[in-house]
Amino acid sequence: MENQQEEQAQLNIELSEEIAEGIYANLAIITHSNAEFVVDFVNVMPGLPKAKVKSRIILTPQHAKRFMRAMVDNIKKYEAAHGTIQDQEPVSMPLNFGGPTAQA
Numbered sequence: 556m557e558n559q560q561e562e563q564a565q566l567n568i569e570l571s572e573e574i575a576e577g578i579y580a581n582l583a584i585i586t587h588s589n590a591e592f593v594v595d596f597v598n599v600m601p602g603l604p605k606a607k608v609k610s611r612i613i614l615t616p617q618h619a620k621r622f623m624r625a626m627v628d629n630i631k632k633y634e635a636a637h638g639t640i641q642d643q644e645p646v647s648m649p650l651n652f653g654g655p656t657a658q659a
Contacts, residue, residue: 578609592619 580596587593592614599606614622634640 580609582606584608587616587619591615 578596578598580598582597582599584595584597585592586595594612594614595608596610596612597606598609630640
């Protein structure tokens with residue numbers, strides 16, 4: 556009976572080759588409304604005045620909070636294995652897409 560419950564609780568996730576390659580981003584722009592968080596991942600190249608959003612993820616507030624907790628947990632595990640991640644100087648760019656904005 557326990558084994559059947561474990562099998563039912565498993566989620567089969569498919570990862571295509573294209574998605575598995577990933578997309579590099581060195582800037583995340585986060586905006587939110589009362590219903591959702593929008594995270595735009597951007598690749599900013601030095602010396603270029605223009606950058607493109609490479610990927611956009613839209614989350615409910617509940618999923619955004621769960622994602623934040625998962626990131627905190629994974630950063631703690633990473634630092635326990637590899638040492639403290641050194642924070643760099645904050646990036647100061649006037650980025651605003653018409654809503655409350657945070658940078659990561």
